[in-house]
Amino acid sequence: MAEALEDKDLEPMEPLPVGELDTPAVVVDLDVVEKNLHLGADYAARAGAALRPHCKTHKSPYFARRQLTLGATGICVAKVGEAETFAGAGFMDIFIPNTIVGAGKARRLRALVERGVRLAVGVDHIEQARGLSAAMSEIEIMIEVDTGSHRGGVPVATAVGLAKEASAFPGLRVRGVYAYEGYQYSATDRDALAIRTWEGERALVEVGKAVGAALGIDPVISAGSTPALAAGVPCYPGVTELRPGTYIFFDAAQAHAAETLEHCAAHVLATVVSRPAPDRAILDSGSKTLTADVRGTGVCATEGHGLVCDLGGRPYPGLVVTHLSEEHGIVEGPTVDQLQVGQKVFVLPNHICPVVNLFDEVFCARNGQVERVLPVAARGRPQ
């Protein structure tokens, strides 16, 4: 299935030097992607865990197929609409690590199950379980546990109770537990990242085992995001599934965790449109291109709104997008003299996932030559 569909995603084009693309545009280096996909697959293999990549980063069946080919057991997406896009492209094993509320969305989940998709969704509150049960004849759920990120997730102490209560609703089957590891982004350094990750994952594994014992199931225990992978922090024994997303492209935050730029596969190609002052250059890429996202100050620290690099991905020393407005990026730094009006540069964004979400298509390149235009198939599916 996967291989046969592959070519449909990619609009072939005459090879074109990256620098001849118009701007702003997202350029993805397929060779670096390939290395990153192997990095992720190897990380999961070392952990003895299944790899279920989060496709929110690329939003593209093309890349998801490559992830399956390299051993991923299924995919994650963030929204029902994204699940519909991937199911439409032939993906039959999808986990939405997000809580779904509302009769309309539950009906759409039901339609996915009825067409044969092996589907699971997150639950961290009994009302979500009630709504799913009311709309669906059967669906698998994963109990979201708050292991320290303090976003969603049921507290560790009440997770088993929620799992038991939810599993009593008709049609609901608990597959296991999962956690969002957002705390990784605020770890001060690699040691803190390792300690914090192990603390969180140990708690998740314990909760998962307790849920498994209470329900008589062999639970999936699902964790994993890119910072630990980037920093080489192994995951805690007993985690059975990993859900990294950003590892396919990396970005400025993940590069900081990795202490290298070699994994940075996606950049925004921008043009220097003005040099209004000796200490300032203006790019044609602002918050509608780079987003206003900033990351942590520790292991995933970012500086400003993106690093300015040449078209080989080599940074101009100290050159940073210091201010954004919607369509302007202000660049400052000691090497700003190297930027001339008309010149094209790569910007390494702080956070690549929402950047890809701003574009209808990305350009795929190898060795500086654009080979293909890839639609961002699951963009614009916020529901």
Add this chain to the structure above:
Amino acid sequence: MAEALEDKDLEPMEPLPVGELDTPAVVVDLDVVEKNLHLGADYAARAGAALRPHCKTHKSPYFARRQLTLGATGICVAKVGEAETFAGAGFMDIFIPNTIVGAGKARRLRALVERGVRLAVGVDHIEQARGLSAAMSEIEIMIEVDTGSHRGGVPVATAVGLAKEASAFPGLRVRGVYAYEGYQYSATDRDALAIRTWEGERALVEVGKAVGAALGIDPVISAGSTPALAAGVPCYPGVTELRPGTYIFFDAAQAHAAETLEHCAAHVLATVVSRPAPDRAILDSGSKTLTADVRGTGVCATEGHGLVCDLGGRPYPGLVVTHLSEEHGIVEGPTVDQLQVGQKVFVLPNHICPVVNLFDEVFCARNGQVERVLPVAARGRPQ
């Protein structure tokens, strides 16, 4: 032309209570829009200035037509691609207050001029003028002047020189001068906003007159953004054109400047998807819906990432989106107890323009009933 095309933009629908829309979604109150459009028209009329609204906020020919009907003399857009969208919808007087660099874009500008669009673009560097002249047989340019925002713009002291130099290029005709008034967003209070705006606009008027005298033209002197309009700060005498954008919808920043929420015409409809802790609610709207934009700390201050309101636009006291990730908004505040799983709320975003840019369509409502679905026609035109 404008009226005849109007209905093509709007997909009619059976009236639907706003609360029955799925989430996240952008909901625009057409009655409030109408009041705001009159507010802008009256503001410009009092100033004796032409109104040329910036369409980056709504990106929709439907709203732009209504602006023309109420007296606007033309429109602004941010990008060549947006100009193409609006020209395709019949708009024949377009100013792009942005500097355009690159042969490909210059050729597209030329095509717009050749189909009869009255077009002007910004210039703040001689290399932009050179590129435009090389590609085009004729185009009008507006000299961008830095009156204190320190984004783009030629310094006041060298603006006349640039205007003379640019006008010497074949095909280029200087129409006047303009400034971006981003400094308004950092004014500490209304008095500071008034003083800063008048300082900036006085400088612009003086430069504009000097350019006019040097070139023997009656210059357009173009200023204006929403904060001064929202705060009731009149513009400086001698400004001949105003380019506000956000005034059609307002947002949390502009409401702060206006000291009222009554102009807030656009909200993000969101669902409370979880209550993982007594002091925390989770919305299904994160940075891919609300953006991560924050505004000033003064007259345009925003708090967190959006104000949480009921479906009538009345805020829950003290309830704010305090943290965002891509698909989650964390809500905290003294009245968080009022939010239940499954409940829908309005979020008033900090900055509405990039929010609209994230959606393929917005829902138009009156008195709490959705009447129409409006495509965001110029979304996804970053080039």
